[in-house]
Amino acid sequence: xxRLGYSYAFLDPGAKRELRRSLLKAVALPGYxxxxxxxxxxxxxxxxxxxxxxxxxxxxxxxxxxVIDQGADDSVNAANLRRFIxxxxxxxxxxxxxxxxxxxxxxxxxxxxxxxHQILILQVPIPEPLRHVEPSEPRARExxxxxxxxxxxxxxxxxxxRFRRSLKGxxxxxMVHGRYVMDPSPIPRWDVPKLHQAPHLTLLAAGRxxxxxxxxxxxxxxxxxxxxxxxxxxxxxxxCRRTGVGHLFLNAIPGEGGLEHELSDTxxxxxxxxxxxxGETYYDLEGRFYRDDVPV
Amino acid sequence: MSYVxxxxxxxxxxxxxxxxxxxLGRLTPAFHEQLEARLPYLLDRLMGEGGVWAxxxxxxxxxxxxxxxxxxxxxxxxxxxxxxRLSPALALSREELxxxxxxxxxxxxxxxxxxxxxxxxxxxxxxxxEALYRAEAPPPPPEAARPAPERYPSVSGWLRRKGLLQAxxxxxxxxxxxxxxPLRFPAPRPLALQALARADTGGLLALGYSGMRAxxxxxxxxxxxxxxxxxxxxLPHPVRGGAFAIGEVRLSFAEVVAPAQPGExxxxxxxxxxxxxxxxxxxxxxxxxxxxREEPHPARSQEFVLLHTDPVEASGFALHYKLPHYVTFLSxxxxxxxxxxxxxxx
Amino acid sequence: xxxxxxEAPLLRLEGxxxxxxxxxxxxxxxxxxxxxxxxxxxxxxxxxxxxxxxxLYLELPAEGRYTLGQPGLExxxxxxxxxxxxxxxxxxxxxxxxxxxxxxxxxxxxxxANVAEPLLLLGERRYGQAATxxxxxLEEADFPTERADEPPxxxxxxxxxxxxxxxxxxxxxxxxxxxxxxxxxxxxxQARVLDTLRALKGxxxxxxxxVSHDLGVVRALADRILVLLEGEVVEAGLADQVLEDPQxxxxxxxxxxxx
Numbered sequence: 001x002x003r004l005g006y007s008y009a010f011l012d013p014g015a016k017r018e019l020r021r022s023l024l025k026a027v028a029l030p031g032y033x034x035x036x037x038x039x040x041x042x043x044x045x046x047x048x049x050x051x052x053x054x055x056x057x058x059x060x061x062x063x064x065x066x067v068i069d070q071g072a073d074d075s076v077n078a079a080n081l082r083r084f085i086x087x088x089x090x091x092x093x094x095x096x097x098x099x100x101x102x103x104x105x106x107x108x109x110x111x112x113x114x115x116x117h118q119i120l121i122l123q124v125p126i127p128e129p130l131r132h133v134e135p136s137e138p139r140a141r142e143x144x145x146x147x148x149x150x151x152x153x154x155x156x157x158x159x160x161x162r163f164r165r166s167l168k169g170x171x172x173x174x175m176v177h178g179r180y181v182m183d184p185s186p187i188p189r190w191d192v193p194k195l196h197q198a199p200h201l202t203l204l205a206a207g208r209x210x211x212x213x214x215x216x217x218x219x220x221x222x223x224x225x226x227x228x229x230x231x232x233x234x235x236x237x238x239x240c241r242r243t244g245v246g247h248l249f250l251n252a253i254p255g256e257g258g259l260e261h262e263l264s265d266t267x268x269x270x271x272x273x274x275x276x277x278x279g280e281t282y283y284d285l286e287g288r289f290y291r292d293d294v295p296v
Numbered sequence: 297m298s299y300v301x302x303x304x305x306x307x308x309x310x311x312x313x314x315x316x317x318x319x320l321g322r323l324t325p326a327f328h329e330q331l332e333a334r335l336p337y338l339l340d341r342l343m344g345e346g347g348v349w350a351x352x353x354x355x356x357x358x359x360x361x362x363x364x365x366x367x368x369x370x371x372x373x374x375x376x377x378x379x380x381r382l383s384p385a386l387a388l389s390r391e392e393l394x395x396x397x398x399x400x401x402x403x404x405x406x407x408x409x410x411x412x413x414x415x416x417x418x419x420x421x422x423x424x425x426e427a428l429y430r431a432e433a434p435p436p437p438p439e440a441a442r443p444a445p446e447r448y449p450s451v452s453g454w455l456r457r458k459g460l461l462q463a464x465x466x467x468x469x470x471x472x473x474x475x476x477x478p479l480r481f482p483a484p485r486p487l488a489l490q491a492l493a494r495a496d497t498g499g500l501l502a503l504g505y506s507g508m509r510a511x512x513x514x515x516x517x518x519x520x521x522x523x524x525x526x527x528x529x530x531l532p533h534p535v536r537g538g539a540f541a542i543g544e545v546r547l548s549f550a551e552v553v554a555p556a557q558p559g560e561x562x563x564x565x566x567x568x569x570x571x572x573x574x575x576x577x578x579x580x581x582x583x584x585x586x587x588x589r590e591e592p593h594p595a596r597s598q599e600f601v602l603l604h605t606d607p608v609e610a611s612g613f614a615l616h617y618k619l620p621h622y623v624t625f626l627s628x629x630x631x632x633x634x635x636x637x638x639x640x641x642x
Numbered sequence: 643x644x645x646x647x648x649e650a651p652l653l654r655l656e657g658x659x660x661x662x663x664x665x666x667x668x669x670x671x672x673x674x675x676x677x678x679x680x681x682x683x684x685x686x687x688x689x690x691x692x693x694x695x696x697x698l699y700l701e702l703p704a705e706g707r708y709t710l711g712q713p714g715l716e717x718x719x720x721x722x723x724x725x726x727x728x729x730x731x732x733x734x735x736x737x738x739x740x741x742x743x744x745x746x747x748x749x750x751x752x753x754x755a756n757v758a759e760p761l762l763l764l765g766e767r768r769y770g771q772a773a774t775x776x777x778x779x780l781e782e783a784d785f786p787t788e789r790a791d792e793p794p795x796x797x798x799x800x801x802x803x804x805x806x807x808x809x810x811x812x813x814x815x816x817x818x819x820x821x822x823x824x825x826x827x828x829x830x831x832q833a834r835v836l837d838t839l840r841a842l843k844g845x846x847x848x849x850x851x852x853v854s855h856d857l858g859v860v861r862a863l864a865d866r867i868l869v870l871l872e873g874e875v876v877e878a879g880l881a882d883q884v885l886e887d888p889q890x891x892x893x894x895x896x897x898x899x900x901x
Binding site (some may be wrong): 007042044045080168170235 | 381480622
Binding site (some may be wrong): 145146148150151153154155157158160162163226227228229 | 644725726729752754755756758759762763767768769770771772773791830
């Protein structure tokens with residue numbers, strides 16, 4: 001049962017209507033940052049309030065909600081958000097990626113492939129990929145309007161010249177539908193190819209910065225990279241200490257004999273430990289991204 | 297029926313909150329009443345930044361957070377945003393305010409006079425240590441020599457009639473609402489004033505002070521009027537037409553004036569906020585004045601000032617740095633160190 | 643002015659006005675630039691030279707007609723384009739060397755990256771190509787390529803102008819605009835930069851419009867000269883002709899002052 005004393009799913013109907021309209025606009029303009037009012041939520045600003053508003057504007061009693069933070073369902077912040085969403089909407093919650101209809105995530109895309117009926121909602125701290133080269137919002141907006149991304153290319157050129165690679169780790173900028181450069185939220189590079197031509201809808205929301213944007217299903221999402229210095233995902237040559245898996249994204253954990261590793265995706269970790277079958281993953285057993293149309 | 301996964305983190309959350317609350321002790325209605333009666337300036341600051349007039353809720357927010365102002369403002373804002381917006385109140389002119397205190401630094405004598413009202417401005421700030429040991433009753437309020445006027449004329453209105461002040465800037469069509477639309481830049485003046493009204497007192501003070509002390513301090517703006525008082529909140533009657541009052545709120549405002557081009561009328565900076573908070577409205581009015589200038593110093597630019605002084609956003613983001621960043625940290629580390637065949641340890 | 647050349651002009655301004663009322667800066671300026679020539683624009687400060695250059699660089703809106711004889715732009719009035727198209731034309735066909743390098747360069751990035759930027763902007767997506775072409779442009783601008791990785795911030799004024807020049811020619815613009823490119827440099831450095839510009843003109847056949855208050859600089863480079871006074875062209879002609887036998891009293895004053 002949803003909680004008494006508040007609107008269904010916390011947000012009042014006016015706020016929900018505004019969010020849904022903004023989301024429609026975002027879907028219609030892939031990668032374009034739509035400004036929205038962004039209400040204060042009962043969790044701290046910068047802790048996922050944008051994605052939370054999106055989740056609450058979409059959730060219904062039949063939904064199954066998964067919330068992850070850095071890949072983990074059991075992280076305290078994820079637990080807190082999940083508890084709130086469930087108590088305000090009456091929706092069922094889950095850790096299982098395959099079972100979820102709405103997945104709110106901070107900084108990870110699950111390892112098991114998402115399907116067309118699922119919606120991924122990513123929490124975004126800084127939606128503006130140009131922020132570090134152009135701190136002023138009106139000027140950055142103008143650069144987007146003109147599709148002038150030379151500042152980012154010059155930065156990439158400079159890094160390539162000095163280090164033979166980009167120094168950008170998480171939040172690697174991507175070009176969406178050949179038009180807007182977008183910050184994919186601080187997901188690791190490992191997760192970036194999962195956005196390209198994905199069958200599911202990805203919504204990205206920054207509550208504090210009051211911006212929403214989207215990658216609709218089957219949209220081209222290309223990391224900003226030179227043709228002769230290809231984009232590469234992180235390679236951690238290690239195995240999960242609890243499952244022995246080596247082909248999925250691993251967290252590094254300081255152990256007694258140096259760094260140890262563990263699967264970042266708790267849905268996968270749980271399934272493997274319980275001996276349950278995994279869904280289809282984006283990466284194969286050799287750690288290769290195996291969709292034909294997406295080179296890694 | 298809802299099913300909530302209860303594992304790992306959730307236990308920790310419950311325990312942490314229980315510990316926090318146990319340290320604060322019992323909350324009672326009497327305590328909230330005391331807070332409301334005894335700490336009006338603190339509550340005013342909270343309500344100003346919260347953007348909502350609700351003294352009892354502000355007292356509750358304060359009690360519930362043990363006096364953590366940023367947490368308290370967040371509680372108020374998050375509650376406020378769920379409330380239905382029934383109607384915009386009718387606009388009030390400055391001259392419709394009921395003021396307890398109004399002073400001008402520009403003129404010794406202003407129409408209807410300087411009114412000190414309740415203030416410590418000219419008192420010695422000594423801790424009254426004896427109150428540590430015995431109860432202290434306040435002195436009886438002084439008798440008024442003559443009844444105070446119900447309304448005071450506006451100093452800026454008078455300046456304007458004398459041709460000393462620039463005409464008011466164009467009012468925007470309709471009244472935008474900062475709580476239901478985002479701030480974009482350049483922001484229309486009504487939104488900028490709303491943002492200043494809800495801004496963090498300390499943040500405005502720091503930025504305002506930087507302009508007073510050094511940056512852009514080529515001239516000395518003057519407070520033409522500072523006022524504390526009450527505003528009656530009136531709504532249009534939905535059925536019979538006309539207006540009716542639903543109550544009153546405390547508020548403060550400041551108007552500052554500064555020279556424009558030689559020979560031209562002065563420019564006016566304005567700020568107002570819910571509650572009595574003089575330092576905030578003075579700093580905000582000075583910032584509002586400076587934000588009208590072309591090519592300002594960053595701390596005078598509208599975008600810089602308004603985006604960085606929202607208490608909820610600034611404090612929330614500062615606190616987010618304590619959230620786990622395992623994945624981001626590792627990803628950035630690997631990008632920095634290069635593709636690490638060397639991280640091999642399997 | 644009748645055409646001194648057989649070819650059609652590469653660039654043409656007709657009756658260009660900028661500003662309005664008492665603040666009108668350009669009062670109906672017309673000019674032509676022919677392929678491979680250097681047109682010098684002289685005039686004292688306040689004559690509208692810099693404004694003219696900014697209009698030519700499509701940085702300032704103006705009234706009148708501005709056409710470029712470039713594929714795809716035939717007959718198009720560039721002043722009437724929307725900002726997006728205007729920027730596109732600027733990026734693809736025009737380059738500007740400014741008097742102050744810091745207004746044109748990213749001072750914290752390497753010189754090489756600065757030179758590579760216009761190539762990246764025009765869609766070069768191969769790092770190797772961008773780097774090779776940027777290095778070649780630096781070499782053409784007589785910049786010591788062993789210092790290519792240093793940022794302009796640490797370079798001398800003369801070297802900064804060479805970085806700007808390399809950046810301007812890297813993508814082979816149709817027209818190179820020069821705004822007091824050697825003003826503020828000491829004489830020897832100035833002479834060397836002028837040598838480079840002359841060599842570039844010969845080697846690449848670049849068409850340039852050079853704005854300067856310094857007749858010496860204009861004399862060193864320009865084929866033709868146009869004299870601007872209070873936003874109007876008061877004299878125009880072949881460089882030698884204008885400098886040796888000025889007709890307008892203002893030009894006579896300018897030339898006298900120089901002597």
